[in-house]
Amino acid sequence: MTFGVVGLCVVVLSYGVTYRTTRSAYSGWWCISLVLFFVSALLFLANDTDVQVVANPLGNTLAVLGAGCVWAAARSLRGRATTWWQLAIAPLVVLVASSLDDPADDIWAGGPFFLSGMAVMLGLSAYELATMLRAGLGQATARAQIRFTLWSLTLTSGMVALYYLLRAVVFVAVGPDDDLFRAAFGSQATTLITLVMLVVVTFSMSEMSHVEQTTDLHEQATHDDLTGVLNRSEFLRRAGAFVAHGSAAVVAADLDGFKALNDGHGHAAGDAALMRFAMVAREVVGDGGLVGRLGGDEFALLVPVASDARETVGRIRARYADGGADGPLPTISFGIAPLDAEVGVKDTIVRADVALYQAKAAGRDRVVVYDGAG
Incomplete structure (x- = not known):
């Protein structure tokens, strides 16, 4: 007592x-x-x-x-x-x-x-x-x-x-x-x-x-308020720690037709799609990698082992499309670029963006690996 x-x-x-x-x-x-x-x-x-x-x-x-x-x-x-x-x-x-x-x-x-x-x-x-x-x-x-x-x-x-x-x-x-x-x-x-x-x-x-x-x-x-993933500045800061390892890859991801989704179904549908992708990306990438929202409907992922990047993206695409959302889900285009210590994180993201734009131009809903061209 x-x-x-x-x-x-x-x-x-x-x-x-x-x-x-x-x-x-x-x-x-x-x-x-x-x-x-x-x-x-x-x-x-x-x-x-x-x-x-x-x-x-x-x-x-x-x-x-x-x-x-x-x-x-x-x-x-x-x-x-x-x-x-x-x-x-x-x-x-x-x-x-x-x-x-x-x-x-x-x-x-x-x-x-x-x-x-x-x-x-x-x-x-x-x-x-x-x-x-x-x-x-x-x-x-x-x-x-x-x-x-x-x-x-x-x-x-x-x-x-x-x-x-x-x-x-x-x-x-x-x-x-x-x-x-x-x-x-x-x-x-x-x-x-x-x-x-x-x-x-x-x-x-x-x-x-x-x-x-x-x-x-x-x-x-x-962290991003809506999705809970890293914001742009924190993603860049943490990704810098992977540069010395020389084996990582940066993935740029963008939701296809996101503006049309917002205009046609409302911002709640757009937010739901963003949160769905962020949740799936974090689950697949895991604690060993990074997921960040760069702005709008564009995300960046860091995969610790570059050779695993395409497989990781494939698992994200499959899980993202496999239900789990009440409203419509837009497709996603991906661009992959190996993290290059000589150019740094920001320029590697630019390279991943180049590959992403190529995926968009080729019809969207696909994965393109940066090849140094363009």
Whole structure:
């Protein structure tokens, strides 16, 4: 209960000071998590009463759901959304297991599932944070304070996850009434561990909410609002890193008859076609390449291996044409040019455009590779 009371104080302050001013998903998820932990602690106070049969399974369930929100908070720092159905799986398992045990007489009904659920969700949080540390947070991670905060969160999440995993193992091995379990994994030790986590979270909430805001602003500055792919300047900047490798190719793509589509079916149809192509291109090119919108209905793709460019374009064409859109979809013309270190990215795009214009002149809806002519 100590953790619940302190947690309630923290959530009130965090909501009023951090979330209301930043509206960051990270602080929002943590506020929800702390509320769930507090309600869970209140429900556990009903142990040894007539309502234990209902309160105890619900307490277990809400605690695991709260740990799931900790995972969602970590995911939000990487720009990843978390749906409620993703969060519901572990709590539902715990609810069923706790309810089917003996919650009327046993305060540890469903104990192994509850402890394992806590370990899994907090472990996933530690994994998300560790992944972020390995990948970096762009230029934001240059600040030592942010990196220290991330390390603190990662180690704390991992430590608490490991603690709950050990609780589950010892619980199954010797039971909750054994002296070993009571001494090392009883309520006093658990309160201490969770209070440490609360201190770290309180310290981190303001800092990481700022990081999330910075990441969002960086996303807005470097990506196209409509399609979500890179904008022109960011595509050129990132493509420059591939010049030294000398094996990439640039693909210019243009939607055929796009103006007629807009005029005949409205801008919504045009936007749908742009978003459809951008989505398919990102899926096919993958994380190893780049997709950018240069302007209007023209896109640029960077394929890391030049010899794969034609095959990549073929897969994009097939998937793009294979349904997935409510309205009409225009055909697409493509021009391919190997990325030449001597001429640079901009001139390679010009070469790809030359090939693209040749594809248009030849009847559209085709792929042309730059051959140095024209």
